[in-house]
Amino acid sequence: MAKPQELGGYDGEVTAACERVLVTVLSGLGPWKESVYLVGGLVPRYVVKARPPEVPPHAGTADVDIVVDLALLADTAAYETLEENLKRLGFERAENARGQVVNWRWKIKAETGVVLVLEFLADDPELGGGRVQELPTKGNISALNIPHAAMVFDLHDKVEITAELLGGGGRITQVVAHANLVSFCCLKAFAFAQRHELKDAHDLVYCLEHSEGGPDAAITLFRSALEGKHAAAIGQALVLLENHFCDPKPEEAYLRDGPVAVARFEISGDDGEAQEARILRQRRVADHMGDVIRALKLGGGA
Structure with a gap:
């Protein structure tokens, strides 16, 4: 199946x-x-x-x-x-x-x-x-x-x-x-790193983009969880998210496999319009994920 x-x-x-x-x-x-x-x-x-x-x-x-x-x-x-x-x-x-x-x-x-x-x-x-x-x-x-x-x-x-x-x-x-948002995104990060299913990337990005309260609320939840007993596992998941969604050259983060997986899952077609739409989606995903991850690393807000 x-x-x-x-x-x-x-x-x-x-x-x-x-x-x-x-x-x-x-x-x-x-x-x-x-x-x-x-x-x-x-x-x-x-x-x-x-x-x-x-x-x-x-x-x-x-x-x-x-x-x-x-x-x-x-x-x-x-x-x-x-x-x-x-x-x-x-x-x-x-x-x-x-x-x-x-x-x-x-x-x-x-x-x-x-x-x-x-x-x-x-x-x-x-x-x-x-x-x-x-x-x-x-x-x-x-x-x-x-x-x-x-x-x-x-x-x-x-x-x-x-x-x-x-x-x-x-x-x-x-x-x-x-x-909740934190445990779900962490488990999806581990899953994506292990099996690289496109839907895993879609699931976690969807929740981070559209959960109630936006990026600030998500960052607050993650920061609170990082003070608890699952801090090590959450830290590992954040490293994976950074590896798959961020790049040493921020302007090229949209080329990482995370944003590409999201765009490929959400937008089908081989024509020029679909390809342009996927690139735009990749850029938006990379920007959003980059903002969240950088804020958590720096200890600031979104």
Whole structure:
């Protein structure tokens, strides 16, 4: 199930369906839903409060990525209940990028026929990045280890989401804990550096450009987080952002792979007009990211 490589390949109705997956899974976790945190491509929907036409549309997603607390993974009743609920709802194990069926990735076909994906992530410091964190169970659920993902346990916001349960169970409202601007951008920075997917660059830049309060508010959030226990990881992410979005020659920062990735994802076409639009977008991204990163390095405002 290859992901679209451009903005036009995503569908707002599919993103809304992902909300249904999220609230349905949470509804079956009982008290353990307090140990589940949303990350990934559904998060910009909540980090950015404004909607088009006030802001450009975000791509959305066809995946639901949730980080689970290791304490949940160690509770037999919790993960057995989760597995039973997934199977009852019609979920089945999904394939990874190599076409191998894995236990941390599950899929379901919605009423519209679109396939929605649910991914379980964890952060075990004793494992290397990208390795599968097997749950202590004889069942069929595991989680993919994502270094630094645990920062979302401390750096998150909450939102009420109302959506229809899968399977015709009616409408429900769930309180969802999701990555805040800082943890989301950091995790996306690590992801972009590792796999270089164009959408990762789009996701993080979109949130930094359009989150409430603008650059000053974003800088304030980052500066506050840099005083906390995740300062080292955030510092590493900022170094990556600088490497991918800034250049020793500021006037050439638009040529870095970060701005190029954003423009390639958002603007398709090979004609001269599209090429000019991509260059303009690259320059705007480079300027915005450069302003934020320089302000954080200097300790000043935007």
